[in-house]
Amino acid sequence: MKTPSSLEDLIGALRCLPGVGPKSAQRMAYHLLQRDRQGALHLSHSLRHAVESVKHCSKCNNFSEEDICPLCSSARRETDQLCVVEMPADLLMMEQAQCFRGMYFVLMGRLSPLDGLGARELPLDRLVKRARELACEVILATNFTVEGEATAHYIATLLRSQGIRVSRIARGLPVGGELEHVDSGTLAQAVFERRAITE
Amino acid sequence: MKTPSSLEDLIGALRCLPGVGPKSAQRMAYHLLQRDRQGALHLSHSLRHAVESVKHCSKCNNFSEEDICPLCSSARRETDQLCVVEMPADLLMMEQAQCFRGMYFVLMGRLSPLDGLGARELPLDRLVKRARELACEVILATNFTVEGEATAHYIATLLRSQGIRVSRIARGLPVGGELEHVDSGTLAQAVFERRAITE
Numbered sequence: 001m002k003t004p005s006s007l008e009d010l011i012g013a014l015r016c017l018p019g020v021g022p023k024s025a026q027r028m029a030y031h032l033l034q035r036d037r038q039g040a041l042h043l044s045h046s047l048r049h050a051v052e053s054v055k056h057c058s059k060c061n062n063f064s065e066e067d068i069c070p071l072c073s074s075a076r077r078e079t080d081q082l083c084v085v086e087m088p089a090d091l092l093m094m095e096q097a098q099c100f101r102g103m104y105f106v107l108m109g110r111l112s113p114l115d116g117l118g119a120r121e122l123p124l125d126r127l128v129k130r131a132r133e134l135a136c137e138v139i140l141a142t143n144f145t146v147e148g149e150a151t152a153h154y155i156a157t158l159l160r161s162q163g164i165r166v167s168r169i170a171r172g173l174p175v176g177g178e179l180e181h182v183d184s185g186t187l188a189q190a191v192f193e194r195r196a197i198t199e
Numbered sequence: 200m201k202t203p204s205s206l207e208d209l210i211g212a213l214r215c216l217p218g219v220g221p222k223s224a225q226r227m228a229y230h231l232l233q234r235d236r237q238g239a240l241h242l243s244h245s246l247r248h249a250v251e252s253v254k255h256c257s258k259c260n261n262f263s264e265e266d267i268c269p270l271c272s273s274a275r276r277e278t279d280q281l282c283v284v285e286m287p288a289d290l291l292m293m294e295q296a297q298c299f300r301g302m303y304f305v306l307m308g309r310l311s312p313l314d315g316l317g318a319r320e321l322p323l324d325r326l327v328k329r330a331r332e333l334a335c336e337v338i339l340a341t342n343f344t345v346e347g348e349a350t351a352h353y354i355a356t357l358l359r360s361q362g363i364r365v366s367r368i369a370r371g372l373p374v375g376g377e378l379e380h381v382d383s384g385t386l387a388q389a390v391f392e393r394r395a396i397t398e
Contacts, residue, residue, distance in 0.1 A: 006253055048243045
């Protein structure tokens with residue numbers, strides 16, 4: 001008894017998706033062939049179309065279908081601040097918060113030695129070039145994970161050595177947060193990074 | 200700030216995969232475009248190829264690229280037993296166990312009212328036809344879940360009303376199982392379905 005080769009091949013191909021092992025891949029392939037062939041064809045087309053259309057913005061490195069993305073080419077953005085984020089989803093969150101009107105740079109990753117991602121795998125040359133071009137303050141908005149912190153530290157050292165002003169978004173209690181329910185690490189940082197009240 | 204439309208479309212299309220919500224779909228799309236464009240193209244091709252090539256065997260209803268699958272057309276299989284399983288993966292397990300040399304019928308599902316799968320969604324007409332054609336014993340090897348049990352019960356009633364002999368695979372302790380570590384439901388069934396020792 002053999003599984004048809006095209007089904008075998010599909011199960012193998014589905015494993016390129018992150019977090020999908022052999023059992024999930026099999027379940028997905030069965031589901032698509034049994035219940036959603038239309039969806040499978042749509043997915044096939046979308047994959048090809050996205051691979052062919054999506055490239056990186058030459059300024060902010062975000063995914064874009066144009067050489068320069070709409071945000072970077074917008075005349076309504078301020079150019080005195082450059083915000084560095086790890087992933088496009090982080091940029092979307094920043095935009096949703098409506099707290100920032102400057103430019104962005106998307107790293108498309110973070111320093112992560114365990115995943116084989118070192119400084120060479122991040123587009124740091126282009127970040128430095130962009131920061132010098134704008135001659136502005138760089139705001140590091142990488143995550144407050146171990147990897148995000150290491151990335152921020154590395155980039156800060158790199159940029160400061162070039163005479164570029166660097167800042168880091170603040171750590172502390174979330175808005176609406178209660179001391180009773182916050183973790184002790186966050187509380188300790190909030191005390192350590194307390195701000196003077198000057199009126 | 201807008202996500203490129205082809206990327207947006209890919210994120211939407213990935214949600215046809217079972218168990219993939221908006222966050223996972225986004226993560227998958229980013230991963231493919233950022234780290235594995237080759238894999239994405241391969242997946243695109245495999246999806247289309249599988250949808251075009253894979254159909255159902257007209258005898259056993261398993262996935263097959265031919266009208267009658269290699270197992271059903273094999274001269275080396277016995278035709279006095281027909282084993283009913285839920286999914287192709289179950290058939291593979293049966294074959295690996297090398298305990299059965301007869302024919303199969305794959306339901307491609309189970310009775311599952313919560314998922315909108317009733318008796319009408321299962322190919323029961325074809326199962327009855329196939330069982331009458333072979334005029335053989337039907338062995339029900341659906342899972343011992345609530346849904347699998349309900350399916351077995353329904354099919355047994357249906358086939359017996361047509362004068363077809365029906366049996367169910369045995370429940371009990373697994374080989375190598377210890378009473379101390381087995382769940383009480385399984386142990387109770389093993390006692391209830393005990394076999395006389397005749398020698």
